[in-house]
Amino acid sequence: MINKQVLLVLLMLLLAVSCSVPRGLPAPEELPYETKGTAFYVKLHDGSVYRGELIAAENDALYVLPAENQHPNMKRQSGVVQIPWDAVDNYRVYYAHGKSLVWFVPVYTIVTFSHGWFAFLTMPFNLIATLTAHFTSQHEHVLRKKDIAPEELGLFARFPQGIPTDVALQDII
Amino acid sequence: MRQNIITRFVLISLAAGLLSACSPVRDIRFRAHYHDANDLLYAAAQESDLPYLKAHLKDGGIVLFSESWDVDMQKEIVTGDGQHFDFNRRFVRDGEMVVSVDSVVIFETNKMPKNNDQSRISSLSVLGGLNTALGIYCLAVPKACFGSCPTFYLDGDQEFHYARAEGFSNAIAPGLEYTDIDALNIYTTTGGTFPLTMKNEAYETHNVRSLKLLAVPREEDQRVYHTQDDKFYLARQRVELTSARSGNDDVTYLLNKDDQTEYFSLADPDNLRSTEEVFLQFDNPGNIQQLGLVAGFRQSLMTTYLLYNAFDHMGNLYGDLLATVSIAEDDAPTIADVLYEQLGGISAYLRNSHKNEWVYQGTWYETGPIAINHQLMLLDAAHPEEEIHIKLEMNRGMWRLDYLHLTEIIEKVVPLEIQAERVYANKKHDEDLLQIMLDGDAYLVSQPGDTYRFEFELPAIHDDYELFLSATGFYMVWGREEWQKEKDLYSLYMMRHHPGRYLKKHAQAYKEYEKVMEEAFWGSRVKHQIISGHDK
Numbered sequence: 248m249i250n251k252q253v254l255l256v257l258l259m260l261l262l263a264v265s266c267s268v269p270r271g272l273p274a275p276e277e278l279p280y281e282t283k284g285t286a287f288y289v290k291l292h293d294g295s296v297y298r299g300e301l302i303a304a305e306n307d308a309l310y311v312l313p314a315e316n317q318h319p320n321m322k323r324q325s326g327v328v329q330i331p332w333d334a335v336d337n338y339r340v341y342y343a344h345g346k347s348l349v350w351f352v353p354v355y356t357i358v359t360f361s362h363g364w365f366a367f368l369t370m371p372f373n374l375i376a377t378l379t380a381h382f383t384s385q386h387e388h389v390l391r392k393k394d395i396a397p398e399e400l401g402l403f404a405r406f407p408q409g410i411p412t413d414v415a416l417q418d419i420i
Numbered sequence: 421m422r423q424n425i426i427t428r429f430v431l432i433s434l435a436a437g438l439l440s441a442c443s444p445v446r447d448i449r450f451r452a453h454y455h456d457a458n459d460l461l462y463a464a465a466q467e468s469d470l471p472y473l474k475a476h477l478k479d480g481g482i483v484l485f486s487e488s489w490d491v492d493m494q495k496e497i498v499t500g501d502g503q504h505f506d507f508n509r510r511f512v513r514d515g516e517m518v519v520s521v522d523s524v525v526i527f528e529t530n531k532m533p534k535n536n537d538q539s540r541i542s543s544l545s546v547l548g549g550l551n552t553a554l555g556i557y558c559l560a561v562p563k564a565c566f567g568s569c570p571t572f573y574l575d576g577d578q579e580f581h582y583a584r585a586e587g588f589s590n591a592i593a594p595g596l597e598y599t600d601i602d603a604l605n606i607y608t609t610t611g612g613t614f615p616l617t618m619k620n621e622a623y624e625t626h627n628v629r630s631l632k633l634l635a636v637p638r639e640e641d642q643r644v645y646h647t648q649d650d651k652f653y654l655a656r657q658r659v660e661l662t663s664a665r666s667g668n669d670d671v672t673y674l675l676n677k678d679d680q681t682e683y684f685s686l687a688d689p690d691n692l693r694s695t696e697e698v699f700l701q702f703d704n705p706g707n708i709q710q711l712g713l714v715a716g717f718r719q720s721l722m723t724t725y726l727l728y729n730a731f732d733h734m735g736n737l738y739g740d741l742l743a744t745v746s747i748a749e750d751d752a753p754t755i756a757d758v759l760y761e762q763l764g765g766i767s768a769y770l771r772n773s774h775k776n777e778w779v780y781q782g783t784w785y786e787t788g789p790i791a792i793n794h795q796l797m798l799l800d801a802a803h804p805e806e807e808i809h810i811k812l813e814m815n816r817g818m819w820r821l822d823y824l825h826l827t828e829i830i831e832k833v834v835p836l837e838i839q840a841e842r843v844y845a846n847k848k849h850d851e852d853l854l855q856i857m858l859d860g861d862a863y864l865v866s867q868p869g870d871t872y873r874f875e876f877e878l879p880a881i882h883d884d885y886e887l888f889l890s891a892t893g894f895y896m897v898w899g900r901e902e903w904q905k906e907k908d909l910y911s912l913y914m915m916r917h918h919p920g921r922y923l924k925k926h927a928q929a930y931k932e933y934e935k936v937m938e939e940a941f942w943g944s945r946v947k948h949q950i951i952s953g954h955d956k
Contacts, residue, residue, distance in 0.1 A: 278451075279472030279530040282482050282509045346537045351544055358548075361555035369554065376547055380540050387535050395448060402451050405509070408525040411480035414507050 272344035284405035304400035343388035471529035480507025587891030589787035630892040634835035637882035644886035645796030659826035687817025692923040710829035716822035735907020771809035
C-alpha cells in the first residue's frame with residue numbers, strides 16, 4: 248500500500264516536472280536589463296491556449312504576441328492577439344528561469360544503491376526530495392493567477408502603460 | 421520510546437525543512453512602477469543602493485539606465501548612461517541619456533528577485549550528507565544493510581520485512597553446513613501448486629544443497645508447531661496471554677497477537693551480556709494433558725554486528741581462517757558457538773506455586789534478524805489447575821518477541837517431505853537446476869541479486885497443510901578491501917577466548933550502531949516498542 252502511495256507521488260512529481268517552463272527565459276540577474284515583456288501563458292474559457300510575450304494588460308483586454316509556430320491553427324489579424332478579460336480562464340507569468348537542480352536526481356538515486364536494504368526507503372525519499380527541489384527551483388520565477396492579480400500584470404508587460412496610442416497592433420513584432 | 425519520538429521528530433523536521441526550502445518565493449516586489457518622478461525619488465531614497473531604472477516612454481520606447489542615474493526635478497529630466505530602444509525593442513542608441521520627465525509614462529525599478537535556491541541547495545546538501553553517511557556505514561558494516569543468508573518469500577511478499585524464512589544463518593563456511601527448518605506460518609493452504617521465492621540479497625555466495633517443503637495435514641482449528649530440536653507436534657486450542665510485564669512496563673499489547681508488533685529492549689550500554697526478564701501470565705487452560713508454549717521471535721542485529729566484527733578482526737586472514745573452520749577435525753567452538761554460549765537464547769521457566777520456584781523448561785535459539793521464527797516449547801505442566809506463570813530470560817537487546825500463547829498438544833507427528841517440481845531462475849524454467857536440487861550432493865549456487873522460484877505440489881489427499889521449509893547448505897560472505905586494513909587478531913582472540921571481556925569492551929560501540937541501525941531498520945516497516953531502563 249505504501250509502495251503504491253510512493254509510486255503515485257513519484258508519478259505526480261514526474262508529471263509536474265514534465266510541465267517545464269518555456270525556453271529562452273532570462274536569468275534572474277538579467278531582469279533589470281530586459282526590455283521585452285515576460286513569457287506569458289493564458290488559457291481561455293473555450294479551452295484555447297496562447298503562449299508568447301505579454302505586450303500589455305489593460306482594463307478591458309490582454310495583449311499577447313504569440314511565439315511563432317506554436318499555434319499553427321490560430322487566426323491572427325496581426326502579430327498581437329487581443330484577448331478580452333472575460334474570455335480569460337487562467338494565466339501564468341514566467342519572468343525568469345530557475346536554477347536547474349536536475350543532476351541531483353540521478354546522483355542521489357544512484358547513491359542509495361549503497362544503502363542496501365534501506366534503499367527501499369531512502370530511494371523514494373531521495374527521488375521525491377530531489378524531484379521536488381528541481382521542480383520548485385525551475386518554477387521559482389513563475390507567477391500563477393493566484394500569485395498576481397490582473398491589475399498587477401502590467402509590471403511584466405512590454406508596455407506597462409498599455410498599448411501606446413501611436414503604435415498600431417500590427418506593427419508590433 | 422523517547423528515542424523513537426526523537427527520531428521521528430528529526431525525520432519530520434528534515435522533511436518539513438526540505439519542503440519549506442523547496443517552496444518558491446512568490447514575491448513581485450522586486451519590481452516597481454512609478455508614474456511620478458517624485459515617487460521614484462522618494463522610493464530610491466529608501467534604498468541603500470540605487471535601484472536599476474527603466475524609463476517607459478510615451479511612444480512605446482524604453483530607456484535602460486545603467487547603475488548610475490539622476491533625476492533633476494528643476495529641469496525635469498532624468499540623466500545617466502543608458503541605452504535607448506524603440507517600441508519593438510530595436511536598438512536606437514546608447515551613451516549619455518537625457519530624458520524629459522514629460523516623455524516618460526512609467527518609471528520602472530528592479531532589484532534582484534529573491535529566491536530559495538540557497539536554502540534548497542543547503543537542504544539537498546544535508547540530504548547528501550545523510551546519504552553519504554549511511555552509504556559509508558553500509559560499506560563498513562555491509563551485513564547490516566545488505567542482508568544475510570538465503571531469504572524466502574511467498575508470492576506477493578517481496579520485501580525483506582516479509583521474509584518467511586532465512587536459511588542456515590550459522591553456516592558461514594562449507595564445514596558449517598547444516599539443515600535449517602523454519603515454519604512458514606501459513607494459516608490456510610489451498611492445495612495444488614505452492615510457490616516459494618528464494619533471494620540472495622547480500623554480498624554473499626549461497627550454496628544450497630537441498631530445499632524441501634515439510635507438510636503436515638491439519639484439520640480446522642489445528643496447527644502444527646516444531647520445537648527447537650525439530651520435532652513436530654499437532655496442536656489445537658489457543659490459550660491467549662492475559663498479562664506480560666517487563667520491569668514495570670505492561671507489554672501485553674505487544675505480545676498478545678501475531679501481528680509483527682514486537683517487544684524489544686535496547687542493549688546494556690556497559691556490557692552486551694546482560695540479562696532481562698519478561699513475566700507472562702495465562703488464564704487456567706483447563707484439563708490439558710500436554711501444554712505447549714508457542715512464540716514468534718527473531719534476533720536483533722546484535723549477532724550480525726558481532727559476526728561482522730569478527731570478520732573485520734580477521735583482516736586479510738579472513739579466507740584462511742574460514743577455511744580452517746571448514747577443515748578442523750576437532751570440536752573446538754566456532755565464534756558463533758561462543759556467542760551462543762555468552763548471549764544465549766530465550767529461556768523459559770514455569771512457576772511452581774507449591775514449591776515457590778521457577779522451573780526451567782527449555783531455550784529457543786535461532787540465528788537471523790529477518791524472518792520471524794515460530795516455535796513450540798513443551799511445558800511440564802500436566803493438568804494445571806491454576807493460572808500459568810512463565811518467566812522468559814534473555815539477553816538484553818538481543819531478541820525481538822512478536823507473540824506468545826499456550827496450546828494443547830494432541831500428538832507428535834512426522835511431516836511429509838516434498839521436493840520441488842519446478843525451478844525458475846530469473847523467471848525462466850530451468851530443468852538443470854531442478855536436477856541439481858534433487859541430486860542431494862550438488863549445490864545450487866546463488867550470487868548477489870539472484871532470484872529463484874521453486875514450485876512444490878501439495879498432495880491432493882488433504883485440503884490443508886501446515887508447511888515448514890527445510891533448507892540445507894552454507895554461504896560465504898564476500899571479503900572486502902577494508903578488511904585488509906583492519907586486521908586485529910588480538911581482538912579476535914579476545915572474542916573467542918575471553919568473550920565476557922570482549923562483550924563488555926564493545927558495548928559502547930554497539931550502542932552507537934544500535935542507535936542508528938535498529939531504529940532506522942525496523943522502524944521503517946515493522947511496528948515495535950523499545951523498552952529500556954536506560955531510555956525511560
